[in-house]
Amino acid sequence: MSIDTISEGLRAIVGDAACKSGTDAARYYEDPRGSFTGKTCRVVLPETTGQVSRIVRFCNETGTPIIPHGGGTGVVAGQLSLESSDAIILSVERMNRVRGVSTDDFVMVAEAGCVLENIHAEAERHGMMFPLSMASKGSCTIGGNLATNAGGIQVLRHGNARDLCVGIEAVLPSGDVLEELSPLRKNNTGYDLRHLLIGSEGTLGVITAASLLLKPRDRATVTAFCAIASPADALMTLRALRSTIGDRLDGMELMSGLGVRLVREHFPTLKNPFRDEYPWYLLVETAGNPGLRDETETALAGCIEKGFVTDVVIAESQAQRDALWSLRENTPDANKKTGAFCSSDTSVPIGQIAAFVSRTHAAIAAVHDGLRTNSYGHIGDGNIHHNVFPPEGVGKTDFLDAHPGIAARVREAINEATLPLGGSISAEHGIGRLKPHDLQRHSSASKMAALRQIKRAMDPNNIMNPGALFSDLLP
Amino acid sequence: MSIDTISEGLRAIVGDAACKSGTDAARYYEDPRGSFTGKTCRVVLPETTGQVSRIVRFCNETGTPIIPHGGGTGVVAGQLSLESSDAIILSVERMNRVRGVSTDDFVMVAEAGCVLENIHAEAERHGMMFPLSMASKGSCTIGGNLATNAGGIQVLRHGNARDLCVGIEAVLPSGDVLEELSPLRKNNTGYDLRHLLIGSEGTLGVITAASLLLKPRDRATVTAFCAIASPADALMTLRALRSTIGDRLDGMELMSGLGVRLVREHFPTLKNPFRDEYPWYLLVETAGNPGLRDETETALAGCIEKGFVTDVVIAESQAQRDALWSLRENTPDANKKTGAFCSSDTSVPIGQIAAFVSRTHAAIAAVHDGLRTNSYGHIGDGNIHHNVFPPEGVGKTDFLDAHPGIAARVREAINEATLPLGGSISAEHGIGRLKPHDLQRHSSASKMAALRQIKRAMDPNNIMNPGALFSDLLP
Numbered sequence: 008m009s010i011d012t013i014s015e016g017l018r019a020i021v022g023d024a025a026c027k028s029g030t031d032a033a034r035y036y037e038d039p040r041g042s043f044t045g046k047t048c049r050v051v052l053p054e055t056t057g058q059v060s061r062i063v064r065f066c067n068e069t070g071t072p073i074i075p076h077g078g079g080t081g082v083v084a085g086q087l088s089l090e091s092s093d094a095i096i097l098s099v100e101r102m103n104r105v106r107g108v109s110t111d112d113f114v115m116v117a118e119a120g121c122v123l124e125n126i127h128a129e130a131e132r133h134g135m136m137f138p139l140s141m142a143s144k145g146s147c148t149i150g151g152n153l154a155t156n157a158g159g160i161q162v163l164r165h166g167n168a169r170d171l172c173v174g175i176e177a178v179l180p181s182g183d184v185l186e187e188l189s190p191l192r193k194n195n196t197g198y199d200l201r202h203l204l205i206g207s208e209g210t211l212g213v214i215t216a217a218s219l220l221l222k223p224r225d226r227a228t229v230t231a232f233c234a235i236a237s238p239a240d241a242l243m244t245l246r247a248l249r250s251t252i253g254d255r256l257d258g259m260e261l262m263s264g265l266g267v268r269l270v271r272e273h274f275p276t277l278k279n280p281f282r283d284e285y286p287w288y289l290l291v292e293t294a295g296n297p298g299l300r301d302e303t304e305t306a307l308a309g310c311i312e313k314g315f316v317t318d319v320v321i322a323e324s325q326a327q328r329d330a331l332w333s334l335r336e337n338t339p340d341a342n343k344k345t346g347a348f349c350s351s352d353t354s355v356p357i358g359q360i361a362a363f364v365s366r367t368h369a370a371i372a373a374v375h376d377g378l379r380t381n382s383y384g385h386i387g388d389g390n391i392h393h394n395v396f397p398p399e400g401v402g403k404t405d406f407l408d409a410h411p412g413i414a415a416r417v418r419e420a421i422n423e424a425t426l427p428l429g430g431s432i433s434a435e436h437g438i439g440r441l442k443p444h445d446l447q448r449h450s451s452a453s454k455m456a457a458l459r460q461i462k463r464a465m466d467p468n469n470i471m472n473p474g475a476l477f478s479d480l481l482p
Numbered sequence: 483m484s485i486d487t488i489s490e491g492l493r494a495i496v497g498d499a500a501c502k503s504g505t506d507a508a509r510y511y512e513d514p515r516g517s518f519t520g521k522t523c524r525v526v527l528p529e530t531t532g533q534v535s536r537i538v539r540f541c542n543e544t545g546t547p548i549i550p551h552g553g554g555t556g557v558v559a560g561q562l563s564l565e566s567s568d569a570i571i572l573s574v575e576r577m578n579r580v581r582g583v584s585t586d587d588f589v590m591v592a593e594a595g596c597v598l599e600n601i602h603a604e605a606e607r608h609g610m611m612f613p614l615s616m617a618s619k620g621s622c623t624i625g626g627n628l629a630t631n632a633g634g635i636q637v638l639r640h641g642n643a644r645d646l647c648v649g650i651e652a653v654l655p656s657g658d659v660l661e662e663l664s665p666l667r668k669n670n671t672g673y674d675l676r677h678l679l680i681g682s683e684g685t686l687g688v689i690t691a692a693s694l695l696l697k698p699r700d701r702a703t704v705t706a707f708c709a710i711a712s713p714a715d716a717l718m719t720l721r722a723l724r725s726t727i728g729d730r731l732d733g734m735e736l737m738s739g740l741g742v743r744l745v746r747e748h749f750p751t752l753k754n755p756f757r758d759e760y761p762w763y764l765l766v767e768t769a770g771n772p773g774l775r776d777e778t779e780t781a782l783a784g785c786i787e788k789g790f791v792t793d794v795v796i797a798e799s800q801a802q803r804d805a806l807w808s809l810r811e812n813t814p815d816a817n818k819k820t821g822a823f824c825s826s827d828t829s830v831p832i833g834q835i836a837a838f839v840s841r842t843h844a845a846i847a848a849v850h851d852g853l854r855t856n857s858y859g860h861i862g863d864g865n866i867h868h869n870v871f872p873p874e875g876v877g878k879t880d881f882l883d884a885h886p887g888i889a890a891r892v893r894e895a896i897n898e899a900t901l902p903l904g905g906s907i908s909a910e911h912g913i914g915r916l917k918p919h920d921l922q923r924h925s926s927a928s929k930m931a932a933l934r935q936i937k938r939a940m941d942p943n944n945i946m947n948p949g950a951l952f953s954d955l956l957p
Contacts, residue, residue, distance in 0.1 A: 111721065111833035112864075134725075158668045167668065169677075170645065183928035192863045193633045193642065193829045193909035195681055196921055197933045197951060202644075202677030206670055223728035246586065250609075253698035255771070296730070296771050354668045358586035388667045389587075434668035446671055453658035457940065458672045464939030465932065476672060 010049075010093070013071055017051050017095065020061045025052040025101070035096050038087060039080050039143070040343055040350065042414075043440075045087030050076075050096045056176060056184055056215040062097060063213060063470075064182025072473050072482040073097050075209035077151025078122065080143040082350065083439025085155065085208045090474045091482050097213060099150050106216065108133050113221040114173060114190035119150025119214050126219065135221040138165040142336045150214045156206035158435030160258045160335075163387035164294070165222065167435070168205065174218030175201040180211070180466035188218045203461070208437050209472035211465050225294035228257070229303040230322040232331045234285035235315065239361040241289050241386050243315040248291065251306045255295035259387040260335050262288040266381040266394075270334050270341040277333055280320045289316070289386070290335050338383055342394040346403035347381075349417040353425040354390040354434035363428055364391060370420040371395055375413060390434040393421060422449065443478035485524075485568070488546055492526050492570065495536045500527040500576070510571050513562060514555050514618070515818055515825065517889075518915075520562030525551075525571045531651060531659060531690040537572060538688060538945075539657025547948050547957040548572050550684035552626025553597065555618040557825065558914025560630065560683045565949045566957050572688060574625045581691065583608050588696040589648060589665035594625025594689050601694065610696040613640040617811045625689045631681035633910030635733045635810075638862035639769070640697065642910070644680040649693030652679050655686070655941035663693045678936070683912050684947035686940050700769035703732070704778040705797040707806045709760035710790065714836040716764050716861050718790040723766065726781045730770035734862040735810050737763045741856040741869075745809050745816040752808055755795045764791070764861070765810055813858055817869040821878035822856075824892040828900040829865040829909035838903055839866060845895040846870055850888060865909040868896060897924065918953035 018026050027035075027050040036045035053059045066073050072094035076086045088094040103120040110133055117126055123144040130137040139152060141159030151157070152168045153175070165171060174188040177200075187201060204211055235241055241261050248256050264286045271277050293303045303321075310316040322328040342350065355363045364382060371380050377398030384392040395417050397406035407413065422432050422445060432445045447455060462469075462477065473482040493501050502510075502525040511520035528534045541548050547569035551561045563569040578595040585608055592601055598619040605612040614627060616634030626632070627643045628650070640646060649663040652675075662676060679686055710716055716736050723731050739761045746752050768778045778796075785791040797803040817825065830838045839857060846855050852873030859867040870892050872881035882888065897907050897920060907920045922930060937944075937952065948957040 109831060109833065111717070112831050113724075156670050156674075158670075162667060169674070179928060179932060181928075181931075183931065185928050185932065186926060187929065189904065189906065190831050191829050191904075191906050191909070192637060193860070193865045194906040195631050195633075195908050195910055195912045196906060196925065197681075197913065197929070198686070198936055199631075199644070199677050199681055200929065200932055202674050203936075206672075206674055211673070223724055226728065242586070249588075249698055253701065253770070295728070296773065296777070298771065298773055302771070354666050356584060356587050356665050358584065385668070390668045429664065429666075431664065431666050431669040431671060433670045434666070435670055437670045438672065450671065451661060453654060453656075453660050454662065454672070454675065456656075456658065457654060457660065457675055460939040461673055461678075461936060464935040 013069060014049060016065050017049065017062065020065065021051055021053050021058055025054065034079065035076060035098065036087065038082060038084060040082055043084045043087055043089065045089055046092045048088050048092045048094050048096060050098055052098050052101050054101045056178065059097070059178045059213055059215050060182050060184050063178045063180065066095065066470050067180060067182055067468055070468060070470065071095060072470055074472055075099065075154065075213045077119065077148035077154065078143065078146045080147040081151060081155060081439060083436050083441040085437060085439030085472065085475050087440065089440050094482060099148065099215065102215060105129050109190055112190040115219045115221055116188055116216060117149050117219055118216045119148060121149050123147050123149060123152060130221050134224060136224050137171065137219055138222055139168055139171050142339050149217060149219065153205050153214050153217055154207065154209050155437040158385065158388065158390065160260060160385060162385060163259060164254060164257045169202060171220045172201065172205060172217050173220050175204055175214060176216040177204050177212040177214045180468070180471050188216060190218050208439060208475050210462060210476050211471060226297050227299045228292065228294045229300050230328040230331055231291045231303065231307055232280050232320050233289040233291060233307065233316045234281055234318040235287045235289050236317060237287060237361065238364045240315045241287065242357065242360050244289060244310050245357070245387060247310050247315065248306055252293050252302060255293050255299060256387070257294040258292040260290040260384065261386040261391060262290065262335060262338070262383045263381055265379065266338055266383045267334055269345050269381060270337050273341045273344045274337050277337065280331065281318055285317060290331060342381060346396050347394040348397065348403050348407055349395040349414045351393040351418060351421045352434050352436040353421060353430050353432055354388060355425060355428045355430035357389045359428040360386060360389060360391065363425065363430065366424040367393060367421050370424040371417055374417050374420050375410065438476050440474055443476060446476065447478060488544060489524060491540050492524065492537065495540065496526055496528050496533055500529065509554065510551060510573065511562065513557060513559060515557055518559045518562055518564060520564055521567045523563050523567045523569050523571060525573055527573050527576050529576045531653065534572070534653045534688055534690050535657050535659050538653045538655065541570065541945050542655060542657055542943055545943060545945065546570060547945055549947055550574065550629065550688045552594065552623035552629065553618065553621045555622040556626060556630060556914060558911050558916040560912060560914030560947070560950050562915065564915050569957060574623065574690065577690060580604050584665055587665040590694045590696055591663055591691060592624055592694055593691045594623060596624050598622050598624060598627060605696050609699060611699050612646065612694055613697055614643055614646050617814050624692060624694065628680050628689050628692055629682065629684050630912040633860065633863065633865065635735060635860060637860060638734060639729060639732045644677060646695045647676065647680060647692050648695050650676040650679055650689060651691040652687040652689045655943070655946050663691060665693050683914060683950050685937060685951050686946060701772050702774045703767065703769045704775050705803040705806055706766045706778065706782055707755050707795050708764040708766060708782065708791045709756055709793040710762045710764050711792060712762060712836065713839045715790045716762065717832065717835050719764060719785050720832070720862060722785050722790065723781055727768050727777060730768050730774060731862070732769040733767040735765040735859065736861040736866060737765065737810060737813070737858045738856055740854065741813055741858045742809055744820050744856060745812050748816045748819045749812050752812065755806065756793055760792060765806060817856060821871050822869040823872065823878050823882055824870040824889045826868040826893060826896045827909050827911040828896060828905050828907055829863060830900060830903045830905035832864045834903040835861060835864060835866065838900065838905065841899040842868060842896050845899040846892055849892050849895050850885065913951050915949055918951060921951065922953060
């Protein structure tokens with residue numbers, strides 16, 4: 008069918024104003040790190056689940072590929088059309104209503120286009136919290152969070168996006184609406200389609216709304232910044248805190264000395280909370296009962312005594328907490344400004360963290376002399392990100408021009424060092440269009456066969472995000 | 483293929499001693515409530531995942547139906563062959579090894595045949611806990627718990643079985659082994675096959691092992707038994723406790739006055755902790771930090787002051803805690819001894835609990851004069867079970883003989899009263915062979931279509947537990 012006919016069909020469903028294309032839609036062809044450039048294609052912005060249903064049905068009948076788009080913050084090109092200008096980008100940004108909150112059930116029903124930070128605010132207005140959080144919270148959407156099973160900084164205590172979702176509404180590849188928004192915590196009625204759609208990266212349907220699991224607000228939150236000597240000491244600190252603080256340990260973020268230096272360089276208003284610089288830092292947050300501040304101080308004092316921690320500051324106010332978190336949350340931007348050309352997202356069993364850091368650093372160094380690496384992330388989840396920069400004084404573009412394919416070689420070197428430790432090639436960012444070959448290469452035949460059986464059965468015309476997840480299922 | 487040829491093939495895989503049939507295997511044809519009687523068929527007891535794989539491959543090639551069997555405690559006949567003597571029952575009871583515990587990852591890898599109580603003990607030996615628990619913990623197996631996504635008494639704080647499983651090993655209908663036992667908390671690499679198999683009731687494969695999520699041991703546990711006037715007051719108490727105790731509220735079990743009386747009648751050593759009898763009781767457990775006893779007492783005193791609670795006793799020792807829980811845990815047995823002919827398992831949004839109890843009680847009374855109902859269960863999950871007995875002085879068998887089909891009519895009356903409240907026809911027991919018609923009748927066409935697409939894609943020869951979940955996919 009001609010592009011004009013397709014455009015006409017879409018306009019008939021959503022109206023002229025809700026269709027964009029060409030330069031009007033430039034932001035839909037870019038990714039946040041500047042690593043990919045999508046093809047120019049039509050963007051359609053439905054406002055209701057009914058419109059999404061009609062769009063998907065129309066696309067299924069006309070064989071038009073659909074690429075679902077949330078906040079556009081994904082870093083593996085799951086939301087970009089790299090292959091074809093015939094695809095349409097279906098943005099859920101106008102579907103941004105909170106449909107309701109049940110305080111008894113601790114559930115909020117939110118449409119897919121709701122920005123994560125707005126969901127936090129809405130939960131707070133009802134005296135509760137929604138504990139999924141990450142650096143992109145001001146622009147990522149809950150639909151994208153669920154489609155990619157986003158992780159972030161509070162997984163240690165509250166789990167990934169999927170663990171915070173009790174129900175889902177989605178448009179299936181046929182155009183049929185699956186309405187499973189029940190807030191029930193116990194509901195064993197057939198295969199869990201919610202969990203199948205969560206993390207499917209838009210390849211099995213379009214998530215249009217979700218029933219999100221809220222949590223009681225913590226009565227106390229304690230934020231501490233620790234200076235430490237090594238990732239091994241971070242692990243010892245994690246063990247000590249889990250044995251005393253238990254599941255009230257809310258987050259634990261490892262940051263390298265280089266990383267903190269880079270953040271302060273690019274964001275000069277931010278300060279190092281210590282007078283001296285240290286090789287590594289650990290941002291620790293505990294949350295729960297009123298007496299927790301004393302418990303946390305005692306536990307961290309024990310860590311200093313045992314030599315796991317060199318020095319500690321504890322935030323005395325919300326402003327101080329925010330300042331400590333700013334060091335962590337501005338890290339992705341600082342990496343970009345520094346010229347990161349490869350940003351890894353692997354995970355390993357917790358006990359392997361120290362071996363993971365040393366082996367992957369050695370593997371990166373072996374790819375090319377002088378590469379610099381900023382390692383940081385969610386040590387409590389075994390999920391440390393490496394951001395790799397060109398050698399000192401060399402610009403990113405010049406370096407990549409001079410060394411074609413080096414980003415892929417670094418990524419593969421990290422994978423090869425991660426897997427023998429029992430790790431995963433994608434911890435929280437998903438596969439998208441960056442890693443289908445990695446997925447194929449490092450998964451068992453039985454797993455890949457099952458994934459394909461499901462994809463073929465639910466999307467026989469391969470219209471949902473073709474090119475993502477499976478490298479051979481191109482549009 | 484003849485039964486003899488099939489038997490010979492199975493014996494070749496597992497040996498003569500691991501095959502049973504006829505009267506040797508009587509317990510595999512019974513359910514715990516005495517509601518169903520399965521056909522006599524061959525029972526095979528593999529010892530390794532490799533043997534399970536060979537059995538399933540053989541059955542797939544010969545078109546032999548397989549019914550997976552764990553502890554045999556399921557109450558919806560998911561583990562029984564009601565249709566055909568040609569099926570084999572595959573019991574995982576000999577696969578009962580704990581393969582390992584990672585204290586850093588808080589993960590235990592356990593084989594499917596491990597009895598739940600043994601998993602509790604193993605977690606405790608490592609200074610942790612596994613918080614899935616239910617009355618059948620002494621005989622149910624973790625494989626069955628996962629296949630049915632079992633719930634139980636600690637879902638309020640820790641979730642259902644699926645929320646306590648980070649990885650899975652299963653034999654797929656082809657006989658291929660899916661090995662996804664990674665302990666990683668973040669691992670976004672394709673559709674979540676773990677969650678698809680969990681709760682699939684043996685219709686998509688045989689779960690052979692799982693990576694179970696352990697929790698830090700609580701530093702304090704407080705058990706209280708409250709006398710209350712009504713389910714509405716139980717809801718008020720739940721709200722008050724969640725607003726103060728937050729996610730340290732571990733369990734909340736509603737029990738009717740009739741239920742407590744029946745338990746004491748059938749288990750005369752058990753005592754009512756109060757001098758008087760009350761219309762309803764609430765068993766409350768909180769767990770977490772050392773100061774929790776005081777916090778819980780204060781919160782419950784507030785509930786007395788506000789009139790939600792009439793009286794409270796708090797356990798002063800482990801023996802007293804056990805005594806309070808015995809009243810709850812012996813309830814299923816007391817129901818059976820009293821002659822329960824229908825045991826419901828529906829759930830509703832929390833705020834609807836009071837309406838649910840009154841409307842379903844009225845609906846049951848309308849089916850037949852004089853029916854008595856014991857209502858009890860997990861009020862914090864909106865999951866109250868009704869056990870329905872014949873009128874006073876009438877025996878179960880006589881009653882059912884005189885009123886054929888009455889159990890189904892009562893079940894349907896409960897469903898019809900539950901659904902308008904936004905409820906589910908199966909909260910934690912699953913569909914099995916008892917409720918496929920209910921599932922079909924009360925699910926949307928788009929949901930049923932997706933379930934069937936997945937079943938057909940993964941089990942094209944319909945060998946895995948045919949007759950369960952789908953009423954039309956009989957062997």
